[in-house]
């Protein structure tokens with residue numbers, strides 16, 4: 001077995017760049033779409049316990065489907081087929097659980113007394129959501145966002161089996177060809193991206209947490 | 218004026234109504250305390266007034282207007298609301314917390330800034346130090362003050378206070394109560410005040426409404442309630458020390474006797490004859506400046522006349538140099554002075570001059586005369 005990552009990198013720089021870029025754009029679009037859909041739905045669910053229970057059960061069920069199977073199921077839907085649309089939809093469905101759950105928990109776990117006092121002073125429920133529940137729920141919501149980003153980066157690799165030309169392809173082909181350098185290169189870059197994104201988001205998280213929650217005597 | 222008429226609240230799935238056809242009137246400018254054991258419906262009653270809870274039946278009016286005719290948010294903006302858990306927004310500074318309702322009213326910025334400082338001063342907090350702190354940086358007592366300040370921000374004529382001083386230690390609570398009563402003398406708000414502490418109710422209330430299991434058991438002034446408990450429930454709720462609690466309602470000026478025998482420095486030698494002439498049980502020794510510096514009782518003099526010269530009597534009197542109270546001293550405090558100095562009598566002062574005398578018997582007589590009424 002011959003492992004030479006430097007050599008592999010030098011000979012395949014263009015492919016690596018292409019795959020990395022594809023990986024990135026897939027993750028980015030999946031995360032953006034997920035945020036746009038699931039955050040508002042998570043917020044809405046805080047208004048109805050009945051619907052919250054239903055939707056959360058659905059999200060949990062989807063989350064339990066093995067990723068390869070979910071990608072495969074997407075492909076069988078005529079309107080989607082092989083490729084990016086199926087990959088995107090599967091990733092967005094996976095993000096449902098961590099995002100909805102954390103948005104819901106974040107908002108719901110805001111101190112009831114703070115809400116009671118605000119409501120009692122005549123704040124409208126919209127204003128309470130914007131000025132109190134969202135900012136105070138932000139740490140939990142942001143944690144869900146971080147998990148989603150890291151998770152999506154990992155699962156996106158599997159989309160290579162339904163035609164995505166991304167970093168997962170190194171692992172897939174490496175396995176077929178028993179090329180260890182190739183496998184390790186794929187895994188390494190995916191991990192580096194995931195760790196880098198998580199670290200950056202960790203830094204941002206510190207900035208978005210309301211000051212009063214950090215201030216101590 | 219707040220009027221509740223036959224107000225009932227039945228929570229779904231509960232066997233009994235939390236509040237059961239309650240009728241109650243809170244006159245303008247008074248503090249009405251709702252008091253009773255846990256779960257008897259005090260908070261529910263309070264929260265129906267600002268429509269945090271909708272009544273199942275009955276009517277609630279404020280100055281003749283049904284609260285149901287008003288938009289709930291608008292109604293609440295006009296009513297100060299303080300809860301036990303305070304509920305300060307942890308991500309907002311103290312100034313921002315106090316500014317919540319003024320902002321809802323869209324007050325101009327400068328007016329809000331001015332009002333915030335004014336309220337902080339009014340609540341005994343230093344604006345410079347407090348303004349830009351976060352709630353987590355304050356002590357429990359300070360937070361409670363901010364909670365009250367926030368409720369008073371737009372100077373609402375009506376305040377609803379649900380155990381507003383519940384979250385602090387007894388000493389801080391006493392302090393907050395005293396300050397609030399002093400403030401209330403000036404601001405004269407119509408206040409509904411919830412507590413489960415009968416002592417707090419007696420102290421804070423112009424009227425006390427005693428609740429038991431959703432029903433109003435007795436309504437009256439603290440004196441009425443303490444003097445004539447409506448039934449055994451109220452008696453038990455007040456406790457075995459009913460009479461002692463009653464003492465807290467009175468000040469020295471209601472119980473003392475103005476007639477008093479005074480001894481100028483040169484008269485101390487014939488103290489006994491002066492007392493006999495004035496039919497006094499006790500005589501106060503004054504110094505050159507007419508300030509009282511102690512007293513002698515007739516009993517003492519009759520026993521010790523032969524044994525003491527003027528100097529000795531002066532010393533004996535001086536042992537009670539601290540047995541003095543003000544006309545505005547509450548009776549329980551006067552009683553502690555008596556016990557502290559082992560004194561049968563206390564001198565009553567007004568503006569530093571001797572005004573009268575009060576004995577243990579006078580206290581007893583005062584309380585029991587009130588009992589009999």
Ligand SMILES: Nc1ncnc2c1ncn2[C@@H]1O[C@H](COP(=O)(O)OP(=O)(O)OP(=O)(O)O)[C@@H](O)[C@H]1O
Pocket residue numbers: 228229231235254255256257258259260261262413
């Ligand atoms: N949202 C609710 N749903 C059902 N029952 C409730 C609800 N809120 C209060 N209750 C019940 O109504 C009764 C009165 O409650 P309330 O909070 O008014 O009591 P309270 O006198 O304020 O008691 P405490 O001194 O403990 O605050 C209690 O038996 C309580 O369990």
Ligand SMILES: [Mg+2]
Pocket residue numbers: 259260261379
């Ligand atoms: Mg209560």
